[in-house]
Amino acid sequence: MRWNLKEAASKSLVRRTEITYKASINDVLQLQYMLEKVEGYGYKNIGFILDRGYFSEANIHYMDHHGYGFVIMVKGMNDLVSELVLKHKGSFEQNRANSIRSYKVNGMTVKMQLFPSDEKDRYFHIYYNDRKHAAERENVERKIDRIVEFLEKNRGKKIPKSPNIEKYFKLEIYNEGKEDERLLAS
Incomplete structure (x- = not known):
């Protein structure tokens, strides 16, 4: 594991430490090691921005137990939050009261x-x-x-199976699996 420690001073002269890891950390022991290292520098009242590798129940509870604040940024359909996103889908996206104009997005908490x-x-x-x-x-x-264009050019020919095509189209194949197999329609 390779990591880089940078220190910088903000305008208010508050010392910040940024630890950047080359790869995701998904192991509780690695997280504990990093947090002990930061504690060893004497930092108090610190928070973390967690990346993908930290999304485990054990890691989150470890941070809670030690009083660390954190922010997690995840894509909407990440397993961690997909149920939450789907539950609220359609309830705020077009509501002006949920508009965050400066970022041109809608949001809710x-x-x-x-x-x-x-x-x-x-x-x-x-x-x-x-x-x-x-x-x-x-x-x-x-x-x-592009798929339609490909299918039209290959109508009557044998084409390899592709999950990319089958995601959008139900293909009609003549004599599937036989020597004279060919695409009939899509």
């Missing part, structure tokens, strides 16, 4: 436990970016257009 074993509630900030959604939708449409 939900207070609940992350894990069933949590001893306290946590705050979850859920954001929706209409522009990002439109761009992602356009990418999907372009991908489908």
Whole structure:
């Protein structure tokens, strides 16, 4: 494991320590080692921004037990938060009261436990970016257009199975698995 320790002073002359790891840390012992190292420098009242590798119940409880604050940033369909996102989907995205104009997103905050074993509630900030959604939708449409073009060019020919194609299309294959197998329609 390789890590880099940088120290910097902010405008208020508060000392900050930033530890950047080259790879994700998903092991409780590695997290404990890092936190002991930071404690060894004498830092008090510190918080952490956690990356993917820290998303374990044991790590979160360890940080709670030692009084460390933290922020976790996850994509909406990460297993950790997908149920929460789906539960609130459609309840705030188009509501002006949830608009955060300076960032051009909509958002809401939900207070609940992350894990069933949590001893306290946590705050979850859920954001929706209409522009990002439109761009992602356009990418999907372009991908489908390319697949349609490929299927049209290969109608009547044998084509290899592809989960990328089967995600969007149910293919009709003549004599599937036989020597004269070919694409009929999509």
